[in-house]
Amino acid sequence: MSSSVAMLKEARAANFETMQAKVESILPAIEAASEESEALNRLSDTTFELLKANGLYSMLMPKELGGAELPHVDAMRLAERVAWAHGSAGWCVVVNNAVGGVLSVLLPDDGAREVFADGPDTMVAGNGVPRGFARKVEGGYLIKGHWAYGSGIHHAKWIHSGCFLTDEDGNMLKLANGAPRIVVTHHPRDTIVLKGNWDVLGLRATGSFDYTLKDGAELFVPDRCCYDFAVAEAQRGGKQSTLGLVGYTAWGHTSWALGVGRRMLDELAKLASKRVDAFGKMNEGGVFKFEFARAEAKYRSARAFIYQSWGGLADTFAHGGEASVEQIADIKLALRHIHDVISEVSTFAHRAARGASLHDGVMQRFYRDIHSGTQHILMADEIVQECGRVYLGAYGPNAKWEVFGVNG
Known part of the structure; x- marks a missing residue:
């Protein structure tokens, strides 16, 4: 590793650790406001201002515009924690970083200055x-x-x-x-x-x-x-900005899925430690322990694939490279796979929880959120087919990923 790359990684690590501490400090308040937000059919003003004040809406924005310009893999760790606290808050964070992040690197200077005249955390x-x-x-x-x-x-x-x-x-x-x-x-x-x-x-x-x-x-x-949509080139933001809408949207939905999936399993484990019914204590049942372990394995394996893929991209960008067709296929497939996994493990958690997940509460809300997020067009089977085409080598020398597939 060159000394310049090592210094860049060290500086980014310090920035990430500062933001990580901020995120952890506001999670209780985001959770506390979640029911108010649900009733309002939008984020509460308190939640919105907390996210804005702590830089959560501008994690991926270029430094030239006042953003943190975190590597996607670092911003993912922060976004998944917000989604763990409240699925809708996490969703709004990743949407603004994806949509706002892309326009912040693609618009010409005068357009970017106009949109972000009030700062990088503009929604x-x-x-x-x-x-x-x-x-x-x-x-x-x-x-x-x-x-x-x-x-x-x-x-x-x-x-x-x-x-x-x-x-x-x-x-x-x-x-x-x-x-x-x-x-x-x-x-x-x-x-x-x-x-x-x-x-x-x-x-x-x-x-x-x-x-x-x-x-x-x-x-x-x-x-x-x-x-x-097809020919815009990054104007600022370094090599990672070359991912464009294809990569930024994959980052967003992946980050969200990691957070809500983890929360569903955490809530089930918490319930199992307390619940006693006609069949005994929940977390002592052999079948339950077996199935819970399998759910953990599925989730953790999907998460490992995600961080392996995004970590590889971060290294590529740090060394001045650009994402290959195969690397984009990896993040696209990892995106769909984590949604398949959280759909499966949340259904297991919902069934295992019985009436506890039936009534209004955290488990029911996260179950509903998960089975809403899986409906997004980016989870389409056709995109997975395009990943298969890449892995089979059935694409041309000038092929390029677009949002819904490979052109070439």
Whole structure:
């Protein structure tokens, strides 16, 4: 290891340890406010301000904009702890670091300065998956549409909206490979209205409402506040910023899954140490002990795969390299695998807990949150198929990962 790389790692370790101490100090308050947040259908103001004040919304933001610019693998350890305390709080943290993190490295200087004029912990919410339409005009785009899943949108200052690019007649424009052209736009919170439709099984406190533009009219968004989904290149943030939306979103959902999965097993162990029923003490039952050990093995194995994959990426970036197609396949597969595992072990925990998980409470909430998070489009079987294609070597020399698969 070169001396420069060693010094960089030492400095980052010190920064991480400081942030880790901050996170652990606020977890009790986040837990204490969780029921209020659930009732509000969004994070409580107390929780939001705690996360903001302690830099949890800007862990991945570049230092040029005032962010911590932590390696993804370090930020993951912090985000999973927030998700352990409250699933919805963890979700909002990873969404802002993914969505805001990507725009913070891709927007040109004048656009980044505008969005982050109040500092790096500016909340950005919305949906970059194209559900709207944009047509090019002088100096920017005119957009319209209806978007879903605006996690954290109540506290957002800026909105992140993906759009299919069209010509003046509304015909969708295509890339050379036939895929639609997509532009991701960013506009102030006061340009939208919420639909008030977040009536869901779990992740209720994320407030992931649908939204549309005010009066249904077209909105002008300047070029400086947009990036091209397919060709945007990192403007700042070092080598790790080259992961783009593909890697940042995988990081976010993986971090969240680690936290909520761990919490479900921890709650079951706590219950088992106290519960006595007609069959005896719960944690003394042979079948239960066997199945709990298997659940731990599944979770810990999935977690090890995750940190092996992300740790390898951190080393690659520290030495000035960029992620390979195979490395992205690893983090994509690890993402899906941990969701499969937490779905399985949380179902085991729910069944083993019997009535304790049936009623309102921590176990029921985490069970609902887990089985809501598994529904995200990034868990699609088709993405795992693309990982298989990579591992089989069935891709071209210039292949590149996009959000939903490999191009080439």
